[in-house]
Amino acid sequence: MSSKYTIALAGNPNSGKTTIFNHLTGSRQKVGNWGGVTVEKKEGIARFNGVELNVIDLPGTYSLSAYSLEEVIARDYIVEGKPDMVVHVVDSGNLERNLYLTTQLIELGAPLVIALNMFDEAQNKGLEVDYPLLSKLLGIPMVPTVGHRGKGIDKLMETVVKTIETNDSRSRYLQLPYGQEVEDEINDIHKLIQATNGLGDQYFTRWLAVKLLENDSVVTKRLELVGAKSVLKQAETSREHIEEIFDDDSETVLTDRRYGFIAGALRETTRMSKEQRQTLSDQIDNVLTNRLLGFPVFFVFMWLLFHMTFLLGAYPQDWIETGVNWLSNVLVVVMPQSLLQDLIVDGILGGVGGVLVFLPQIMILFLGISVLEDTGYMARAAFIMDKVMHTLGLHGKSFIPLLMGFGCNVPAIMATRTLESRRDRLLTILINPLMSCSARLPIYVLVAGTFFGAAAGNVIFSLYLLGIALAVGVGQIFRHSLFRGEAAPFVMELPPYRIPTMKSTLIHMWDKGSIYLKKMGGVILAFSIIIWFLGAFPREQTLLENNLPPGDTVSQLAVSLDADQPHHLENTYIGKIGYFIVPVLRPLGFDWQMSVALLTGFVAKEVVVSTMGVLYGVDEASVDEETAMTDGLRRSMKSPLIAYAFLVFVLLYTPCLVTVITIRREAGGWKWAAFAVGYELLLAWGVAFVIYRGGLLLSLG
Amino acid sequence: MDNIIRLSSCQEGDRVRIRKVEGEGIFKRRLQEMGMLKGAEIFIQKYAPLRDPMELVIKGYHLSIRVEEAEKILVQPLQRVRY
Numbered sequence: 204m205s206s207k208y209t210i211a212l213a214g215n216p217n218s219g220k221t222t223i224f225n226h227l228t229g230s231r232q233k234v235g236n237w238g239g240v241t242v243e244k245k246e247g248i249a250r251f252n253g254v255e256l257n258v259i260d261l262p263g264t265y266s267l268s269a270y271s272l273e274e275v276i277a278r279d280y281i282v283e284g285k286p287d288m289v290v291h292v293v294d295s296g297n298l299e300r301n302l303y304l305t306t307q308l309i310e311l312g313a314p315l316v317i318a319l320n321m322f323d324e325a326q327n328k329g330l331e332v333d334y335p336l337l338s339k340l341l342g343i344p345m346v347p348t349v350g351h352r353g354k355g356i357d358k359l360m361e362t363v364v365k366t367i368e369t370n371d372s373r374s375r376y377l378q379l380p381y382g383q384e385v386e387d388e389i390n391d392i393h394k395l396i397q398a399t400n401g402l403g404d405q406y407f408t409r410w411l412a413v414k415l416l417e418n419d420s421v422v423t424k425r426l427e428l429v430g431a432k433s434v435l436k437q438a439e440t441s442r443e444h445i446e447e448i449f450d451d452d453s454e455t456v457l458t459d460r461r462y463g464f465i466a467g468a469l470r471e472t473t474r475m476s477k478e479q480r481q482t483l484s485d486q487i488d489n490v491l492t493n494r495l496l497g498f499p500v501f502f503v504f505m506w507l508l509f510h511m512t513f514l515l516g517a518y519p520q521d522w523i524e525t526g527v528n529w530l531s532n533v534l535v536v537v538m539p540q541s542l543l544q545d546l547i548v549d550g551i552l553g554g555v556g557g558v559l560v561f562l563p564q565i566m567i568l569f570l571g572i573s574v575l576e577d578t579g580y581m582a583r584a585a586f587i588m589d590k591v592m593h594t595l596g597l598h599g600k601s602f603i604p605l606l607m608g609f610g611c612n613v614p615a616i617m618a619t620r621t622l623e624s625r626r627d628r629l630l631t632i633l634i635n636p637l638m639s640c641s642a643r644l645p646i647y648v649l650v651a652g653t654f655f656g657a658a659a660g661n662v663i664f665s666l667y668l669l670g671i672a673l674a675v676g677v678g679q680i681f682r683h684s685l686f687r688g689e690a691a692p693f694v695m696e697l698p699p700y701r702i703p704t705m706k707s708t709l710i711h712m713w714d715k716g717s718i719y720l721k722k723m724g725g726v727i728l729a730f731s732i733i734i735w736f737l738g739a740f741p742r743e744q745t746l747l748e749n750n751l752p753p754g755d756t757v758s759q760l761a762v763s764l765d766a767d768q769p770h771h772l773e774n775t776y777i778g779k780i781g782y783f784i785v786p787v788l789r790p791l792g793f794d795w796q797m798s799v800a801l802l803t804g805f806v807a808k809e810v811v812v813s814t815m816g817v818l819y820g821v822d823e824a825s826v827d828e829e830t831a832m833t834d835g836l837r838r839s840m841k842s843p844l845i846a847y848a849f850l851v852f853v854l855l856y857t858p859c860l861v862t863v864i865t866i867r868r869e870a871g872g873w874k875w876a877a878f879a880v881g882y883e884l885l886l887a888w889g890v891a892f893v894i895y896r897g898g899l900l901l902s903l904g
Numbered sequence: 905m906d907n908i909i910r911l912s913s914c915q916e917g918d919r920v921r922i923r924k925v926e927g928e929g930i931f932k933r934r935l936q937e938m939g940m941l942k943g944a945e946i947f948i949q950k951y952a953p954l955r956d957p958m959e960l961v962i963k964g965y966h967l968s969i970r971v972e973e974a975e976k977i978l979v980q981p982l983q984r985v986r987y
Binding site: 265266268270271296297299300303451452454455458459462485492493494495497498582585586587589590591593599691692693694695696697698699 | 930931935937950952953957
């Protein structure tokens with residue numbers, strides 16, 4: 204009979220924790236979120252000598268305080284999830300800081316095994332670690348590993364299983380020595396906690412005492428809930444007492460003592476055999492973040508990332524579209540003309556195609572991001588751009604998602620995952636749709652080309668600038684209203700440059716792709732079918748006899764409209780909604796056709812163009828297709844002023860369906876998705892109104 | 905203690921020792937967890953191309969902080985290394 208254990212991986216960011224996780228679980232992973240929050244939770248199954256191990260990848264943290272969501276999640280899981288073993292992955296080349304988390308894990312009473320990861324790198328640096336002695340000093344089994352080559356992983360697993368089965372790890376733990384004065388205070392608090400019933404075993408209660416002394420907000424709240432007033436009062440007295448003795452706050456004193464303990468342990472067990480000199484990583488960095496070369500190099504990388512994602516991504520996108528079209532054609536021929544055929548071809552197949560077309564971009568972008576992150580360049584990109592982004596109220600790491608937004612907001616919003624602070628992340632998500640994505644360009648080209656002639660280029664450029672300017676403005680407003688409070692400090696580790704492994708990069712890429720397919724594909728498909736329904740019903744009898752030409756996947760809705768006659772569209776639900784919203788859009792100078800076109804643009808913005816084609820009676824077979832479209836636009840929009848207001852509205856109004864669903868997924872809830880749609884609609888209306896009415900006042904109409 | 909300056913006024917190649925970390929809350933806490941404690945030695949590796957943020961070496965690893973944050977860290981210069 205095989206036994207089954209649960210192990211949790213804990214460790215600093217950049218400690219190679221995820222590489223070890225990938226190595227252990229391979230493709231047997233599932234990615235989800237921790238209950239109720241948007242912090243990613245990864246789980247997987249590992250097998251070792253007939254033992255099945257359920258592996259949980261905890262968020263990468265430097266500590267276990269109550270200051271960040273990730274840290275609270277990690278420690279809650281260790282306390283409440285009671286894993287059989289916590290495997291603490293440590294960067295051997297950076298022991299002092301990594302072991303700080305160890306002190307926290309020891310205090311939490313977690314059963315521990317330490318993986319001394321990247322052991323080879325540390326040795327090459329000239330570091331000699333007497334890890335058997337260090338292991339003895341800390342009372343924790345230690346195994347040297349090289350995660351990306353899979354070295355030491357079997358030994359690690361063996362040690363984990365053995366330690367679980369002999370069940371002895373915790374009893375060997377030392378108590379961190381804080382010094383007499385601090386110990387006295389801890390004991391005072393501890394005694395009172397022990398006198399309060401139901402607060403847990405001895406390890407846990409001492410941890411509570413230490414945390415209270417550190418003024419930990421989560422633990423304080425917890426004790427308030429059980430009404431342990433005397434404990435809280437003692438904690439306050441103790442904190443004051445410590446402050447008096449040490450002339451510093453108790454948090455600082457405790458942190459200082461932990462680092463002191465680590466330094467002591469390392470002094471006895473490590474030695475640098477080589478002279479510390481400029482490493483290869485430093486030399487690379489001198490070029491990549493050089494005062495003169497830093498920006499040019501950065502822009503070359505960004506240019507590559509953008510072009511790979513959106514130009515290279517266009518090829519597989521074409522194949523997908525061709526494939527879906529081919530399938531539609533086959534179905535049209537094979538199936539009898541019917542409502543069912545219509546539903547399958549235009550509704551379902553169109554919807555599936557609409558989901559799939561984004562996949563190549565998402566995969567390529569995340570391949571690129573994964574390479575940037577795994578090599579260590581991502582942190583440098585943030586380092587270089589932070590000054591600019593900070594003036595805009597954002598973080599250096601916000602740059603890449605915003606840049607990608609000019610291609611497509613969907614992968615761009617998924618790319619905000621690189622931002623650690625929730626506040627920065629939400630802000631970057633919310634303003635991302637203001638970056639004018641490539642799907643809006645065909646509308647700009649058509650309308651600006653019709654109304655502005657030679658100046659069309661400048662008009663289009665002004666739209667991009669307007670989007671950026673509004674993003675900055677809106678960002679500032681949100682920062683001072685929605686996301687008030689203390690900003691997360693920009694204290695960011697710059698990890699050494701490393702060569703990423705193919706395996707980990709590909710797994711990273713596949714993770715994102717599968718999240719998109721599994722978590723969002725279904726919702727997108729469902730909505731596509733609903734919108735198809737709204738555009739196709741109620742139906743007229745004559746329509747059923749029309750032979751519907753299957754169209755490209757993204758604009759499948761327009762195609763289904765295409766088959767209809769203009770007079771028919773008025774009778775569909777979309778047409779009716781269009782009539783319904785005309786009064787709202789009339790103050791902007793928009794008519795019914797424009798309203799319906801905007802409405803259909805919710806599926807995908809470029810659909811606005813094909814809808815207009817249908818509404819202005821452009822017959823695709825006619826030679827004068829272009830003239831018909833231009834005439835229609837001229838009749839509808841009447842003046843360049845209205846045309847410009849319309850373009851601004853297209854730039855700013857609701858993000859497309861897939862983007863909305865991505866926001867919901869990435870920001871954590873419909874609430875944020877609805878908020879994004881709401882504020883953008885208001886913004887679009889407001890700005891278009893000012894432009895139209897302002898223009899009229901200035902007699903530009 | 906004489907000769908105390910702010911970390912933000914240090915230059916590339918300076919080596920300093922932390923005397924005091926001002927500020928509070930999450931900022932101070934995060935710095936301390938990263939090892940920025942009184943007595944710790946810092947090497948100022950470089951400034952970003954736009955002179956903000958700055959890159960430090962502390963406890964053998966590289967850390968980047970904004971200049972406005974470095975203003976809250978009081979240090980004592982140890983020696984100056986010029987390339």
